[in-house]
Amino acid sequence: xxxxxxxxxxxxxxxxxxxxxxxxxxxxxxxxxxxxxxxxxxxxxxxxxxxxxxxxxxxxxxxxxxxxxxxxxxxxxxxxxxxxxxxxxxxxxxxxxxxxxxxxxxxxxxxxxxxxxxxxxxxxxxxxxxxxxxxxxxxxxxxxxxxxxxxxxxxxxxxxxxxxxxxxxxxxxxxxxxxxxxxxxxxxxxxxxxxxxxxxxxxxxxxxxxxxxxxxxxxxxxxxxxxxxxxxxxxxxxxxxxxxxxxxxxxxxxxxxx
Numbered sequence: 696x697x698x699x700x701x702x703x704x705x706x707x708x709x710x711x712x713x714x715x716x717x718x719x720x721x722x723x724x725x726x727x728x729x730x731x732x733x734x735x736x737x738x739x740x741x742x743x744x745x746x747x748x749x750x751x752x753x754x755x756x757x758x759x760x761x762x763x764x765x766x767x768x769x770x771x772x773x774x775x776x777x778x779x780x781x782x783x784x785x786x787x788x789x790x791x792x793x794x795x796x797x798x799x800x801x802x803x804x805x806x807x808x809x810x811x812x813x814x815x816x817x818x819x820x821x822x823x824x825x826x827x828x829x830x831x832x833x834x835x836x837x838x839x840x841x842x843x844x845x846x847x848x849x850x851x852x853x854x855x856x857x858x859x860x861x862x863x864x865x866x867x868x869x870x871x872x873x874x875x876x877x878x879x880x881x882x883x884x885x886x887x888x889x890x891x892x893x894x895x896x897x898x899x900x901x902x903x904x905x906x907x908x909x910x911x912x913x914x915x916x917x918x919x920x921x922x923x924x925x926x927x928x929x930x931x932x933x934x935x936x937x938x939x940x941x942x943x944x945x946x947x948x949x950x951x952x953x
Contacts, residue, residue, distance in 0.1 A: 702732040704758050710808070713758060718936045718950050722746055729753070744951045751933040759807045761791065764831055764853060766934035768792050768802060773926050780918040781938045785878055788813070788820040791831075795914045800864070801825035805840070807833035814843045822847075823874035824910070827864045837861065845869075872906040873898060879913055887913045920944070 702709060712731045720728070725746035729738045732753050738746065755763060765781065769792075772779060777796035782789050785801070792802040801821045805811060814830070821828050822845060829849040832840050837852055841862075844850060849864030873894060876884060881892045887909045888897045897906065924944040925937060931947040932940050940947065 702753060702757070710760075713754060713760065716750065716754075716935075718747070718933075718939045725750055743953070747933060747951050751935050754935050759833065761804045761806045761809070762935045762938075764804050764806060765792060766937050767853075767858075768804075768831070769925070769929075769937050773929055778915045778918050778922045780914070780922065781941050783878075783914075785824055786820040786874065788817040790817075790821055790825075793825065793914075795911050795918075798826040799824070799911055799914065800827040800829060802829045802831055805830065805832040805836050807835055809833075809836075811836060811839050811843060814840070818843070818845055818848060820874075822867055822869040823871040824878055826867055826870065826907075828867060829864050870903070870907060872901075872903045875906055875910040879910070883913045883917065886916075 704710060704713075709731060712728050716728060722743045725743065726738045726741075729746065729749055730736070732750075738749070741749070754760075769779065772794055775796070777794045779792065779794045781792055783793055790801045791804040794800045794802075801824070803814070803817055803821065805814065818828070818830075827849070828845075828847065829851055830840055830844050831851045831853060834852045834854045837850070840850055847865040847867050847869075848862070849860065850862040852859050852861055876888075876894045876897050879887070884892045884894070884897060888901060891897050891900060901909070921941050921944060925932060925941050928940065928947055933951075936947075936950075
């Protein structure tokens with residue numbers, strides 16, 4: 696379902712309204728959001744499911760935030776034999792998207808609404824745990840990103856529906872086993888490292904290759920159920936809501952209809 700006009704997303708009030716959107720919003724709040732996006736148009740009389748679809752269509756039609764990029768990453772990989780996840784904490788950073796199969800790949804997203812102030816710190820954090828890393832950016836960030844990103848990082852630019860690989864990712868030589876162990880919980884270390892929870896003891900008992908291999912197994916097990924849920928419901932989940940349903944495995948019908 697498409698909305699009747701394209702809203703002006705450059706308006707700060709409009710951007711704030713979109714940032715505050717939640718799939719859990721009731722019909723009245725969805726109607727208010729649409730009225731903000733399309734002043735003068737009456738959205739009363741629509742079902743909650745229709746309102747959700749119109750909000751989604753409006754945002755997909757022209758908003759340049761990270762929600763759309765995240766969904767496009769999901770679409771590119773969800774049929775592959777891998778496990779994906781959104782927003783994993785890595786040291787003091789939070790990677791936007793990651794995949795795990797034979798190797799780990801971290802994806803940092805910088806939309807046109809973002810700046811690159813934290814990219815250097817984020818890149819150093821991701822280098823410590825992921826075998827491959829990609830930065831997915833709006834084309835406007837390309838020059839600055841090339842200067843800031845480690846040479847092993849891949850760079851992908853997006854502009855509208857176009858995606859271009861500007862630099863291929865290369866195997867990361869900077870993995871830090873201690874950082875990998877730190878990003879696991881005590882319970883995960885006990886499960887995957889022969890009952891040992893101490894990071895120092897793990898580093899003494901296991902070499903870097905073993906830690907990396909078991910780290911990937913731990914991440915797969917951590918995220919497998921949530922990932923398989925959104926893959927199984929991919930046709931029912933609206934694009935802007937994909938991360939919500941990854942975090943909250945609720946039947947989409949219960950959210951959109953009631």
